[in-house]
Amino acid sequence: MTAVADPVEAVIPLRPHDPANIVEVDSLKVYFPIRTGFLRREAGSVKAVDGVTLEVRRGETLGLVGESGCGKSTIGRAMIRLREATGGTVRFDGVDLTSLSPPDLRKMRRRMQIIFQDPYGSLDPRQAVGQIISEPLETHHLAEGAAKTERVAELLRLVGLDPNYVRRYPHEFSGGQRQRIGVARALAVEPEFIVCDEPISALDVSIQAQVLNLLTDLRARLGLTYLFVAHDLSVVKHISDRVAVMYLGKVVELGPPDVLYAAPGHPYTRALLSAVPVPDPVAERKRKRVILKGDVPSPVNPPPGCRFHTRCWLYERLGQPEDCRTIDPELRVVAEVAEHRAACHHTDEALKTDVGVAHISQTLVRRGTPAAALATLASPDATPAEVPLAAPDFLDVPESTGSVSATDGFGVEDPSGTDTYTDRVDPF
Amino acid sequence: MVSSEEELSAGDAPTIVELSSDDVLRARADAVTKAGVGRKADHLLEVRGLSTHFFTPDGVVQAVDDVNFDVGYGETLGLVGESGCGKSVTALSIARLVADPPGKIVAGSILFDGIDVLKLSAEDMRKLRGKEIGFIFQDPLTSLNPTLTIGYQIGESIREHLGLPQKAAKDRIIELLAKVGIPRPADRLNDYPHQFSGGMRQRVMIAIALSCDPKLILADEPTTALDVTIQAQILELIQVLSSEFGTAVLLITHDLGIAAGMCDRVNVMYAGRIVETGTVDTLFENPRMPYAWGLLDSLPRIDDVRGDRLRTIEGLPPLLINPPHACRFGPRCAYIRDKCRESEPELTQREAGHMARCWATEPEGWIE
Numbered sequence: 018m019t020a021v022a023d024p025v026e027a028v029i030p031l032r033p034h035d036p037a038n039i040v041e042v043d044s045l046k047v048y049f050p051i052r053t054g055f056l057r058r059e060a061g062s063v064k065a066v067d068g069v070t071l072e073v074r075r076g077e078t079l080g081l082v083g084e085s086g087c088g089k090s091t092i093g094r095a096m097i098r099l100r101e102a103t104g105g106t107v108r109f110d111g112v113d114l115t116s117l118s119p120p121d122l123r124k125m126r127r128r129m130q131i132i133f134q135d136p137y138g139s140l141d142p143r144q145a146v147g148q149i150i151s152e153p154l155e156t157h158h159l160a161e162g163a164a165k166t167e168r169v170a171e172l173l174r175l176v177g178l179d180p181n182y183v184r185r186y187p188h189e190f191s192g193g194q195r196q197r198i199g200v201a202r203a204l205a206v207e208p209e210f211i212v213c214d215e216p217i218s219a220l221d222v223s224i225q226a227q228v229l230n231l232l233t234d235l236r237a238r239l240g241l242t243y244l245f246v247a248h249d250l251s252v253v254k255h256i257s258d259r260v261a262v263m264y265l266g267k268v269v270e271l272g273p274p275d276v277l278y279a280a281p282g283h284p285y286t287r288a289l290l291s292a293v294p295v296p297d298p299v300a301e302r303k304r305k306r307v308i309l310k311g312d313v314p315s316p317v318n319p320p321p322g323c324r325f326h327t328r329c330w331l332y333e334r335l336g337q338p339e340d341c342r343t344i345d346p347e348l349r350v351v352a353e354v355a356e357h358r359a360a361c362h363h364t365d366e367a368l369k370t371d372v373g374v375a376h377i378s379q380t381l382v383r384r385g386t387p388a389a390a391l392a393t394l395a396s397p398d399a400t401p402a403e404v405p406l407a408a409p410d411f412l413d414v415p416e417s418t419g420s421v422s423a424t425d426g427f428g429v430e431d432p433s434g435t436d437t438y439t440d441r442v443d444p445f
Numbered sequence: 446m447v448s449s450e451e452e453l454s455a456g457d458a459p460t461i462v463e464l465s466s467d468d469v470l471r472a473r474a475d476a477v478t479k480a481g482v483g484r485k486a487d488h489l490l491e492v493r494g495l496s497t498h499f500f501t502p503d504g505v506v507q508a509v510d511d512v513n514f515d516v517g518y519g520e521t522l523g524l525v526g527e528s529g530c531g532k533s534v535t536a537l538s539i540a541r542l543v544a545d546p547p548g549k550i551v552a553g554s555i556l557f558d559g560i561d562v563l564k565l566s567a568e569d570m571r572k573l574r575g576k577e578i579g580f581i582f583q584d585p586l587t588s589l590n591p592t593l594t595i596g597y598q599i600g601e602s603i604r605e606h607l608g609l610p611q612k613a614a615k616d617r618i619i620e621l622l623a624k625v626g627i628p629r630p631a632d633r634l635n636d637y638p639h640q641f642s643g644g645m646r647q648r649v650m651i652a653i654a655l656s657c658d659p660k661l662i663l664a665d666e667p668t669t670a671l672d673v674t675i676q677a678q679i680l681e682l683i684q685v686l687s688s689e690f691g692t693a694v695l696l697i698t699h700d701l702g703i704a705a706g707m708c709d710r711v712n713v714m715y716a717g718r719i720v721e722t723g724t725v726d727t728l729f730e731n732p733r734m735p736y737a738w739g740l741l742d743s744l745p746r747i748d749d750v751r752g753d754r755l756r757t758i759e760g761l762p763p764l765l766i767n768p769p770h771a772c773r774f775g776p777r778c779a780y781i782r783d784k785c786r787e788s789e790p791e792l793t794q795r796e797a798g799h800m801a802r803c804w805a806t807e808p809e810g811w812i813e
Contacts, residue, residue, distance in 0.1 A: 084672040084673065191761055193761075221528050222699060222701075222744060223527060223739060223740065223743050224761075226743035226744075226745075226755040226756070226757040226758075229745070229755055230755055233754065248672065248673065249673075250673070250747055251745045251747040251749075254745065254747060254749070255745035255749065255755070278747065288674060289673060289674060290747065292673045292674045292676065293673060294676075294680075294700060294701075294702025294703045295705065295706075295748055296701035296704075296729065296741060296744060296746065297705055297729055297748075298705045298725040298729050299726075300705075301706035306677055306681065309678070312642045312644055312675065313672075376748075377747055377748040
């Protein structure tokens with residue numbers, strides 16, 4: 018472990034590395050300078066991530082949810098050092114990423130990959146699929162010649178695409194297929210950890226489920242670890258082993274989805290849950306909506322004390338207690354469930370209400386498909402074809418020992434660099 | 446994120462809205478009664494046999510094909526489906542805003558409050574748009590003019606359609622801005638769209654839509670570009686204001702959850718056709734079309750127990766150039782039989798107020 022530059026951090030010793038964690042983030046800060054005027058003077062900074070301590074455990078899917086601008090994508094990028102940290106540390110497998118020299122970082126990057134949100138912007142339109150997927154193989158000298166061709170075909174099969182598509186270009190594929198290509202590219206270097214940055218937000222409902230299932234299958238087959246960044250609480254609940262809720266650059270609640278969605282300890286989590294539409298008119302009528310007034314405050318000057326107090330319904334209900342305005346709450350264990358933590362001074366009060374969860378039935382019977390239809394589906398001749406998945410035999414390929422080329426190892430530029438998810442394109 | 450601090454200092458406390466289903470139903474019923482006063486037809490909007498095609502170099506895209514539906518006075522009707530299913534084109538056809546060329550309404554009639562919209566002159570149509578029919582589009586940043594103040598943009602239709610004198614128009618604009626929840630409206634009249642956050646811009650759009658007290662609002666994915674808490678604000682606003690003014694809403698969305706919470710009735714569209722229609726309760730309780738099951742089953746739900754796999758609809762929607770005379774969902778359907786490949790089913794009655802387009806769920810079909 019390296020020395021900590023920030024004197025404030027130095028007071029708190031870095032927690033020891035736990036081998037069960039693949040990524041450990043301590044007091045992470047990522048600030049973006051705001052430059053104004055002729056001299057481009059620094060006039061302040063956007064505090065995108067402002068003191069986050071979090072770990073991703075080996076083999077888990079950690080869901081990271083929050084509204085746009087809360088810093089969730091920035092954390093994902095900082096975890097693989099696509100964004101430089103302003104303060105704090107990011108350790109991958111116990112190694113501080115900020116301490117690595119460029120060649121060492123490149124070697125390390127083979128173990129971590131990212132899948133981007135926009136399957137239209139993240140693939141080079143002038144490269145055929147084969148080139149897109151083989152670029153990381155070349156960068157890391159993993160395969161050449163016939164072995165490379167075979168490997169690309171194998172990767173395409175793995176993500177449920179026809180290996181004969183290698184010569185096609187991205188525009189010949191639908192959004193869901195393009196996202197599969199993005200997944201194949203990420204898998205090419207046999208990573209251990211993948212940051213999935215809103216991977217299904219730009220896709221249609223029926224296609225989202227296909228890609229979600231693919232990611233779930235691949236995780237099980239290849240023993241992957243995911244950081245799953247998304248704004249959709251339902252999707253995150255479905256895929257995650259643990260969920261972290263972010264607000265204005267901080268993690269405000271963390272816990273296993275069953276606990277966190279049933280008894281949220283933070284009023285913001287409750288407000289978010291209350292706002293998620295449920296495709297069931299009966300549940301919709303039971304909803305107690307928390308209508309948060311106004312917008313998220315600017316991350317340039319976050320409110321003092323608890324960042325959420327300016328929009329908090331509980332703060333109003335409790336008669337505007339002073340501690341909310343003055344003391345920034347730490348993450349604390351909720352209701353003695355060790356895994357469940359929330360950053361609120363008044364968690365006990367939040368737990369006393371059913372705000373945000375009144376309409377979420379815990380004993381749900383899915384409306385929809387009638388039983389008879391399910392029985393029809395169960396009969397062998399009516400079963401819908403599953404996408405065949407090839408066995409991941411490439412995992413036995415020995416580690417490459419060759420030197421590392423000059424590109425960054427991702428073979429792709431971040432297409433957007435932003436944290437929006439507004440680009441659901443309707444062709445009409 | 447713009448000027449949120451001022452907005453907060455305007456004395457708005459976060460509120461918890463608790464509505465029982467009785468309240469919701471009563472409010473809706475009142476709205477429908479109120480809206481029906483002075484009605485000129487059975488339904489505010491009657492769409493019959495609407496077909497809108499796009500004439501492209503690759504062939505004729507049958508984006509909307511033989512679509513029939515009604516919107517009652519004061520009713521909220523949902524139009525749900527995936528990208529490219531024709532829901533937006535349906536709305537644009539009603540307002541006669543389909544770009545021509547390449548698009549053309551090739552058949553059908555659209556009766557709006559007893560008037561055949563397709564037979565109106567361009568001038569009469571202009572009088573209808575903005576006055577009788579309001580619009581809320583998905584992306585308020587691109588649908589507002591960045592070079593004009595929001596006061597001017599809201600005032601445009603007021604001046605055009607209502608002919609109010611300057612002072613009265615200004616008062617009306619301020620009143621509208623207050624109504625849609627923009628703090629200190631008098632001070633914000635001369636602000637430009639970029640000075641507003643996404644949610645606030647959408648409020649401005651709603652103010653424009655409501656400016657002439659229209660009978661119908663066409664809301665095309667009004668909250669798709671917004672965060673979930675802001676989405677809740679905007680949906681709440683549309684619901685409250687449409688009830689208050691007795692405005693009918695044609696709500697286009699891909700989100701079944703939004704449809705379930707907002708609509709009285711829902712039309713499901715697939716590949717240019719309505720494949721299922723019913724009241725929200727019948728449709729979500731007992732959908733009678735495999736596509737609707739697929740959509741509902743493929744959604745991860747917040748009230749789900751965490752499941753391992755989602756059921757999916759394999760494949761992709763068909764191209765709408767020369768679609769075959771067969772069930773358009775057939776190639777993706779798990780229950781397909783020869784009959785589905787041979788002829789296309791009609792939209793037929795299942796129970797009162799509930800119709801579906803599926804051979805398998807018809808009385809003599811193979812799915813109970």
